Amino acid sequence: MTHTPPRLALRFLETFLPEESRDAVIGDIVERWEQNGFGALRFWLEAVQALVTLQFVRPDSSAFEPAQRESFLQGFLSDLRRGARSLARAPGFSLVAIGTLAIAIGATAALISVANPLLFQVLPYPKPRQLVMLNERMNDGSPGNIGYATYKDLREGSRSFTHSATYGTWEPTLFGEQEGERLRGLRVSWEFFRTLGVQPVLGRDFVREDDTPDNLNVVVISHSLWQRRFAGDPNIVGRTIDLASATKPTVIGVLPASFENVLDPPSEIYRALGYATQSWACRSCRHLRVIGRLRSDVTLERASRELNPMMKRLAADHPKTYPGEGVIVERLSDRVTSSTRAIFGVVIGAVALLLLIAAANVVNLQLARAARREEEFAVRAALGAGRGRIARQLFAEGLVIAAVGGVAGLIVAGVALPSFVAVLPDTLPRLGSIGLDATVLAVIALLVLFVAVAMGMFPAFQAGTRSLFSAIRAGGARGGGTPHHRTRSGIVIAEVALAMMLVIGATLLGRSMLHLLDVDLGFQPSGLVTMTVESSGPRYDSARKVFDHHDRIREAVLRVPGVKSVALTSQLPLGGNYDAYGIYLRDGASDVPVADAQRYAVSWDYMRTMGMRIVRGRSFTEAETRDTALRVAIVSESMARRFAGGDAIGKYIRMGGAERPWSQVVGIAADTRHEGVDQGEVRQVYVPERHWYWEESAMILVARVEGQASGFVNGVREAVRGVDPIQPISRIATMEQVVSRSIAQRRLGLILFVAFSAMALLLAGAGIFGVLAGAVTERTREFGVRTAFGATPASIMGLVLRQGGTLAAGGLILGGAGALLLSRYIGALLYEVKTYDPMSLVLGVGVVAVVALLACIVPARRAIRTDPIVALRSD
Amino acid sequence: MLGELEQVVLLATMRLGDEGYGVTIHDEISRATQRDLTLGTIHKTLVRLETKGLVESRMGEATPQRGGRRKRHYRVTPQGLKVLRASIRALRRMAAGLAVGLEPS
Numbered sequence: 001m002t003h004t005p006p007r008l009a010l011r012f013l014e015t016f017l018p019e020e021s022r023d024a025v026i027g028d029i030v031e032r033w034e035q036n037g038f039g040a041l042r043f044w045l046e047a048v049q050a051l052v053t054l055q056f057v058r059p060d061s062s063a064f065e066p067a068q069r070e071s072f073l074q075g076f077l078s079d080l081r082r083g084a085r086s087l088a089r090a091p092g093f094s095l096v097a098i099g100t101l102a103i104a105i106g107a108t109a110a111l112i113s114v115a116n117p118l119l120f121q122v123l124p125y126p127k128p129r130q131l132v133m134l135n136e137r138m139n140d141g142s143p144g145n146i147g148y149a150t151y152k153d154l155r156e157g158s159r160s161f162t163h164s165a166t167y168g169t170w171e172p173t174l175f176g177e178q179e180g181e182r183l184r185g186l187r188v189s190w191e192f193f194r195t196l197g198v199q200p201v202l203g204r205d206f207v208r209e210d211d212t213p214d215n216l217n218v219v220v221i222s223h224s225l226w227q228r229r230f231a232g233d234p235n236i237v238g239r240t241i242d243l244a245s246a247t248k249p250t251v252i253g254v255l256p257a258s259f260e261n262v263l264d265p266p267s268e269i270y271r272a273l274g275y276a277t278q279s280w281a282c283r284s285c286r287h288l289r290v291i292g293r294l295r296s297d298v299t300l301e302r303a304s305r306e307l308n309p310m311m312k313r314l315a316a317d318h319p320k321t322y323p324g325e326g327v328i329v330e331r332l333s334d335r336v337t338s339s340t341r342a343i344f345g346v347v348i349g350a351v352a353l354l355l356l357i358a359a360a361n362v363v364n365l366q367l368a369r370a371a372r373r374e375e376e377f378a379v380r381a382a383l384g385a386g387r388g389r390i391a392r393q394l395f396a397e398g399l400v401i402a403a404v405g406g407v408a409g410l411i412v413a414g415v416a417l418p419s420f421v422a423v424l425p426d427t428l429p430r431l432g433s434i435g436l437d438a439t440v441l442a443v444i445a446l447l448v449l450f451v452a453v454a455m456g457m458f459p460a461f462q463a464g465t466r467s468l469f470s471a472i473r474a475g476g477a478r479g480g481g482t483p484h485h486r487t488r489s490g491i492v493i494a495e496v497a498l499a500m501m502l503v504i505g506a507t508l509l510g511r512s513m514l515h516l517l518d519v520d521l522g523f524q525p526s527g528l529v530t531m532t533v534e535s536s537g538p539r540y541d542s543a544r545k546v547f548d549h550h551d552r553i554r555e556a557v558l559r560v561p562g563v564k565s566v567a568l569t570s571q572l573p574l575g576g577n578y579d580a581y582g583i584y585l586r587d588g589a590s591d592v593p594v595a596d597a598q599r600y601a602v603s604w605d606y607m608r609t610m611g612m613r614i615v616r617g618r619s620f621t622e623a624e625t626r627d628t629a630l631r632v633a634i635v636s637e638s639m640a641r642r643f644a645g646g647d648a649i650g651k652y653i654r655m656g657g658a659e660r661p662w663s664q665v666v667g668i669a670a671d672t673r674h675e676g677v678d679q680g681e682v683r684q685v686y687v688p689e690r691h692w693y694w695e696e697s698a699m700i701l702v703a704r705v706e707g708q709a710s711g712f713v714n715g716v717r718e719a720v721r722g723v724d725p726i727q728p729i730s731r732i733a734t735m736e737q738v739v740s741r742s743i744a745q746r747r748l749g750l751i752l753f754v755a756f757s758a759m760a761l762l763l764a765g766a767g768i769f770g771v772l773a774g775a776v777t778e779r780t781r782e783f784g785v786r787t788a789f790g791a792t793p794a795s796i797m798g799l800v801l802r803q804g805g806t807l808a809a810g811g812l813i814l815g816g817a818g819a820l821l822l823s824r825y826i827g828a829l830l831y832e833v834k835t836y837d838p839m840s841l842v843l844g845v846g847v848v849a850v851v852a853l854l855a856c857i858v859p860a861r862r863a864i865r866t867d868p869i870v871a872l873r874s875d
Numbered sequence: 876m877l878g879e880l881e882q883v884v885l886l887a888t889m890r891l892g893d894e895g896y897g898v899t900i901h902d903e904i905s906r907a908t909q910r911d912l913t914l915g916t917i918h919k920t921l922v923r924l925e926t927k928g929l930v931e932s933r934m935g936e937a938t939p940q941r942g943g944r945r946k947r948h949y950r951v952t953p954q955g956l957k958v959l960r961a962s963i964r965a966l967r968r969m970a971a972g973l974a975v976g977l978e979p980s
Contacts, residue, residue, distance in 0.1 A: 026944055
């Protein structure tokens with residue numbers, strides 16, 4: 001007999017079998033094997049079965065077994081096993097409890113996965129707290145961009161930073177073996193990556209010598225671009241690429257795959273800024289952003305104290321250029337999260353409420369179960385189990401439930417997360433880092449423990465309050481005033497209150513959304529097709545050629561059947577564009593700064609195509625859009641209000657630096673929402689595209705069509721492509737999609753809130769139902785007696801409804817108060833709805849009351865169907 | 876009153892006198908009852924019987940067979956005999972006078 005038994009199985013047995021039976025059991029199994037009694041499969045089966053029966057299932061712990069002192073851990077393990085068994089015997093309870101927890105924990109885990117990289121660890125760079133963003137403080141206190149000359153002065157004068165950098169956006173078009181592609185990138189001063197603390201993984205970083213005027217000789221690319229367009233070419237460093245510029249730039253470095261640019265997430269290519277003395281390096285050309293890394297011994301406050309007086313001095317030297325309000329120095333992390341903080345804060349609050357409700361519900365279920373098991377506990381107490389021992393068992397049961405619920409929740413989160421991330425706007429930073437990571441697991445583990453403690457603690461306190469005698473004597477027929485009921489009723493009231501807060505929150509957000517959908521956008525979004533079209537490369541090396549190309553595109557699209565009008569614009573309302581300039585008013589001999597405004601360079605027919613209203617004055621004539629001699633402009637209503645006396649028509653304005661020409665305002669157009677549907681003041685200036693100082697290589701085409709815009713997308717795109725097939729066409733969408741995307745974040749907040757409130761209502765309803773159903777069962781005898789003495793069904797029903805009503809009313813009052821508290825945090829997300837909105841309060845109360853009533857109906861009906869004879873006999 | 880499995884294992888151990896250990900007890904049971912129990916089940920039952928004081932065990936010497944692992948020999952205690960007798964008697968009483976075929980043959 002030379003064949004050896006399966007070694008792995010042997011190793012298992014040797015490791016895990018208890019010492020005292022190890023030799024005997026393994027020996028027996030091996031002996032059978034040697035007699036050829038077992039095959040390999042049977043050997044494994046025997047091994048596993050022996051392990052399970054001898055190690056994990058302790059030999060029957062019947063009363064014959066002599067009492068042993070067991071260690072706490074051993075005892076707890078056996079509690080866990082006992083807990084698992086007792087839960088398996090109560091599948092209804094277990095499933096409801098686990099399901100409840102799975103939903104709440106799943107929602108929590110998903111949200112933490114998203115919020116952690118987006119909010120709490122938003123800067124994936126070394127020493128993130130040293131990173132700050134610097135902005136000019138504008139007249140209205142808002143942060144403004146910075147001109148290059150300003151940055152240069154501040155940089156030379158300041159001693160607060162180890163590194164600082166300034167950057168602006170750059171959108172080159174990459175040609176090559178594949179189709180031309182418009183890239184998103186940044187022009188950065190040479191210390192940009194040093195400031196962030198990032199080094200290229202291949203090649204080198206920019207150095208001071210690269211940062212010279214108009215240097216387009218070198219670029220640094222992202223890992224994703226390297227992989228996507230250059231197939232990860234290991235010799236990429238030193239290769240030249242075609243950006244349709246006069247010189248073909250050389251790739252000098254590739255950034256690591258782990259590098260995420262949270263300042264501009266889609267950026268894939270970087271060139272040196274190369275500003276020195278150009279006219280756009282001026283002080284009022286505020287189109288750059290500035291970041292800095294604080295020296296380790298410098299606080300944010302100290303940097304602010306240093307920079308503000310410097311800025312005040314600059315303002316004193318150049319009074320016409322600066323608003324004189326100083327600078328805003330803020331942590332980069334605060335800046336990056338500014339747009340998401342409000343919404344995530346509120347949604348995290350909502351999920352916390354949901355979690356509390358779920359925990360309360362599970363505790364309540366456990367309390368109800370403990371009430372039915374009172375005799376069991378009383379007997380165990382009588383046999384010498386202390387309150388701690390019983391609490392340990394309840395905790396163990398809770399832990400089993402919570403842990404299974406937690407795992408199920410993580411599965412729910414894992415399944416839901418991808419679709420959740422998909423609806424997040426892709427301009428958010430760090431979307432790629434969202435996942436169920438160690439942090440999430442740790443938080444969920446803590447939550448599981450917390451739920452388990454709660455499930456053990458509450459019933460244990462109850463269990464200790466009744467003596468064995470009273471528990472056994474009372475049998476099942478207890479009155480309504482026991483401590484159990486008070487605790488359980490209290491918990492239900494809390495649940496109703498929390499649910500009410502969520503419902504009111506959802507109502508407030510819902511009403512805001514209705515208002516938002518009702519906002520006059522200033523243009524007609526339906527029936528509009530939009531796409532970004534380009535004029536890049538050597539064929540468009542002069543302004544005339546670019547504008548000719550624009551004309552040809554418009555003519556080609558106009559020929560598409562069903563297209564009514566076509567225009568091109570440098571910016572699209574709600575399109576995520578940002579291109580603001582300081583506007584100056586000519587006032588006699590001097591010029592006065594008015595305000596910053598979004599500059600729209602537009603082709604002929606833009607206003608009519610968009611369906612905009614001209615409030616006063618007139619639109620551009622076709623001659624004006626062609627002839628650069630007639631310099632004209634149109635301003636938005638909000639902008640017009642910024643002019644002295646509110647009258648802009650006929651005035652002469654200048655956009656940007658002092659050397660720029662003056663244009664006469666000929667009309668006032670209705671505000672078209674630019675940054676968001678909820679934006680209040682929208683300052684805009686429109687100029688014919690030929691009047692601007694340069695031609696745009698990329699413009700946004702808008703086409704008004706007859707009927708559904710989506711049906712024309714392909715036709716319009718093919719018409720554009722027909723004009724010059726190698727030019728990339730991007731961001732193809734209907735205007736309605738653009739609008740809808742701009743409120744995506746709010747919609748997401750609303751959807752989550754509604755979903756959470758629905759779950760909360762369901763749980764609170766279940767809570768009310770549970771307590772009432774339990775109370776009705778326990779009061780069966782009482783109802784029987786009452787009926788025997790002539791109580792009508794209506795009066796019995798009244799008793800039950802009163803009990804339910806008390807629970808609901810308590811919850812509604814507390815919840816109303818809580819909602820006032822919540823409203824303070826939700827305020828930032830509301831639009832045209834007051835924080836203390838009576839309508840939402842009434843709606844909230846109504847919804848919760850209806851759910852509470854529904855939860856009362858079944859128990860109440862059961863109560864009136866009580867047969868007095870059966871009821872009295874029930875003991 | 877003993878469990879059915881306990882009865883079977885006790886009886887098998889008794890029949891084997893001093894020769895009872897896992898494998899022989901297993902043989903004895905499969906021969907008499909045609910049941911193929913796992914060795915783990917038999918050991919679990921033996922451990923339980925021992926905690927109740929119905930069997931006693933001693934470790935044998937190591938031999939070259941079975942990977943040099945020692946056997947645990949089992950023997951029924953007087954207490955075990957008493958309980959087994961009571962248990963079987965009870966069974967007989969329960970079966971007495973019932974339909975033909977249940978009486979001891």
